[in-house]
Amino acid sequence: MTRVLAVLVYLFLYAPLLVLVAFSFNSGRLASSWDGITFAWYARALADERLQASLRNSLLVALATTAIATAIGTAAAMGLRARRGGRAGWDAFLALPILVPEVVVGASLVLLFAAAGLRLGMTTVVLAHVGFSISYATLVVAARAATLDPALADAATDLGASPLRAFFHVSLPALAPGILAAALLVFALSIDDYVVTSFVAGVGATTLPVHIYSMVKSGVSPAINAVSTLLLAATTLLLVAAWALERGARIRAAAVPAILGLAILAAPFAASKPAASTDRVLNVYIWSNYIAPETIRKFEQRHRVRVNLDLYDTNEAMLAKVQSGNVDYDVLCPSNYAIQSLVAQGLLRPLDRSALPHFANVDPAFLGRDHDPANRFSVPYFWGTTGIAYRRSKVGTVDSWAALWDPRHRGRVLMLDDTREAFGAALKRMGRSLNTTDPAVLALAQEMLLAQKPLVRAYNSSNFEDVLLSGDVWLAQGWNGQFARAIEQDPDIAYVIPKEGSSLFLDSLVIPAKAPHPELAHAFIDFTLEAEVAAEIAATMRYSTTNAAATALLPLALRANPAIFPPADALARTELIEDVGDATPLYDRLWTEVKSR
Numbered sequence: 001m002t003r004v005l006a007v008l009v010y011l012f013l014y015a016p017l018l019v020l021v022a023f024s025f026n027s028g029r030l031a032s033s034w035d036g037i038t039f040a041w042y043a044r045a046l047a048d049e050r051l052q053a054s055l056r057n058s059l060l061v062a063l064a065t066t067a068i069a070t071a072i073g074t075a076a077a078m079g080l081r082a083r084r085g086g087r088a089g090w091d092a093f094l095a096l097p098i099l100v101p102e103v104v105v106g107a108s109l110v111l112l113f114a115a116a117g118l119r120l121g122m123t124t125v126v127l128a129h130v131g132f133s134i135s136y137a138t139l140v141v142a143a144r145a146a147t148l149d150p151a152l153a154d155a156a157t158d159l160g161a162s163p164l165r166a167f168f169h170v171s172l173p174a175l176a177p178g179i180l181a182a183a184l185l186v187f188a189l190s191i192d193d194y195v196v197t198s199f200v201a202g203v204g205a206t207t208l209p210v211h212i213y214s215m216v217k218s219g220v221s222p223a224i225n226a227v228s229t230l231l232l233a234a235t236t237l238l239l240v241a242a243w244a245l246e247r248g249a250r251i252r253a254a255a256v257p258a259i260l261g262l263a264i265l266a267a268p269f270a271a272s273k274p275a276a277s278t279d280r281v282l283n284v285y286i287w288s289n290y291i292a293p294e295t296i297r298k299f300e301q302r303h304r305v306r307v308n309l310d311l312y313d314t315n316e317a318m319l320a321k322v323q324s325g326n327v328d329y330d331v332l333c334p335s336n337y338a339i340q341s342l343v344a345q346g347l348l349r350p351l352d353r354s355a356l357p358h359f360a361n362v363d364p365a366f367l368g369r370d371h372d373p374a375n376r377f378s379v380p381y382f383w384g385t386t387g388i389a390y391r392r393s394k395v396g397t398v399d400s401w402a403a404l405w406d407p408r409h410r411g412r413v414l415m416l417d418d419t420r421e422a423f424g425a426a427l428k429r430m431g432r433s434l435n436t437t438d439p440a441v442l443a444l445a446q447e448m449l450l451a452q453k454p455l456v457r458a459y460n461s462s463n464f465e466d467v468l469l470s471g472d473v474w475l476a477q478g479w480n481g482q483f484a485r486a487i488e489q490d491p492d493i494a495y496v497i498p499k500e501g502s503s504l505f506l507d508s509l510v511i512p513a514k515a516p517h518p519e520l521a522h523a524f525i526d527f528t529l530e531a532e533v534a535a536e537i538a539a540t541m542r543y544s545t546t547n548a549a550a551t552a553l554l555p556l557a558l559r560a561n562p563a564i565f566p567p568a569d570a571l572a573r574t575e576l577i578e579d580v581g582d583a584t585p586l587y588d589r590l591w592t593e594v595k596s597r
């Protein structure tokens with residue numbers, strides 16, 4: 001009986017990992033069906049330059065962290081041992097950082113770095129990793145140190161050795177397995193940290209876990225399973241080595257798993273041809289699913305530069321990062337209402353039109369809008385609508401927001417994880433403007449969203465179309481481009497702009513006031529304005545282009561697709577989301593309450 005229980009517990013622990021490993025070899029794209037064995041995802045993952053760059057960053061950070069944290073940890077362990085008496089209190093202080101939630105550590109470090117005037121980048125990542133690994137390193141070395149007989153070092157000093165000599169010749173060799181175990185543990189902790197790193201990474205310091213997470217955001221590809229399996233194998237091997245050393249195994253015995261683990265991490269470098277060396281970089285921060293890696297690659301080749309691409313899923317997330325002031329982005333893609341607030345805060349740089357010869361390709365219908373009347377700061381990129389996509393076979397025909405509140409759809413509804421869009425749906429359902437600033441109306445909208453919560457399976461603004469495709473939900477609020485792609489994959493899915501009306505968005509490229517590479521930023525924006533490039537972007541992403549010259553180049557099927565270019569009567573029902581100024585904090589608070597209650 002106990003044996004059966006033990007098997008069940010281990011299965012519970014390891015089943016998700018086993019599924020991940022298995023599906024990294026699945027030749028089909030979907031996790032719902034097994035289509036045969038392939039190594040293609042590994043080949044794809046190993047050939048991905050962005051992945052290699054992030055792995056390179058991860059290795060650099062992990063090596064630096066290991067060296068620094070292990071040295072400090074060893075010194076601390078020796079210091080603690082020397083202080084006989086009163087140790088317990090110090091031990092507790094050491095263990096504390098291990099227990100402090102990672103989000104707290106991340107958020108406080110961002111504040112600290114801002115106060116110290118440090119720009120977020122590789123250095124801040126290393127500092128953060130050293131910070132959270134010192135405790136682990138100290139505890140592991142201290143455990144080994146406790147088994148040492150202090151009389152040995154005393155004997156060496158009695159025989160005339162200096163304390164330093166006694167440490168290096170007597171204590172250190174005896175401590176070596178503990179130090180190595182600590183080093184391996186620190187390396188493993190650093191190489192797969194996500195939470196703290198995502199706070200302090202800034203641009204150009206994307207590590208492997210951060211990259212994997214952004215891959216998930218731009219659409220789930222089984223290549224992620226392959227990368228994750230490699231990362232899993234490498235960390236497991238390193239931890240086995242650390243564990244063996246702690247158990248007193250010979251260093252040579254532990255070397256086998258350690259070297260194997262490191263070799264797995266080095267594999268992508270062996271598989272890659274050396275990247276074209278270039279020190280010109282451009283930091284682009286844009287919506288997920290808004291530009292294809294292939295398009296970025298073309299720009300990189302043409303200008304012999306490297307583009308750091310970071311992705312976001314809400315204007316609020318982007319604004320928070322840009323307002324924090326210690327990130328170095330060159331190009332952003334805010335929605336109209338976010339541009340209003342960026343301009344008001346003086347955070348954008350006026351554009352140099354002479355550096356944008358293809359500006360004339362923009363459809364004049366999208367120029368001179370309220371958020372930037374003379375287009376001094378922004379160049380339109382994509383426009384689109386928010387609506388509901390649904391499974392016809394499950395819910396019939398949908399034409400109203402009420403469907404997202406229908407108790408029959410309990411647990412089958414997805415809402416955008418986006419303040420203005422979620423409130424927009426509720427407000428439209430009430431027949432109100434989605435730009436209302438009336439606190440009483442907003443309180444009612446909040447009540448509606450709270451009442452809807454039991455029906456909602458997920459709040460998601462990144463890969464909502466995948467959740468619908470997978471069958472997990474039957475109805476999803478979301479943005480039209482990604483839904484257009486879903487409909488092509490599964491004709492059971494339909495998209496509608498509800499009869500009560502919905503939101504319209506207009507997203508533009510802008511250059512932050514403090515952009516470190518404004519010239520390249522102009523070159524990039526102009527590149528996206530070229531008719532062929534804009535057409536490629538629109539055709540791969542399926543959002544609606546604001547580029548008149550590109551529209552003419554789009555395949556007829558796309559131009560005639562009502563999900564991408566909705567009929568006039570549906571468009572007439574939409575309303576542009578606008579900056580609500582002083583009411584913004586109210587919206588934010590009400591939305592946080594909906595999510596947390």
Ligand code: N2P
Nearest residue numbers: 287288289335479505
């Ligand atoms: C991108 C979604 C479209 C952005 N993933 C809506 N402004």
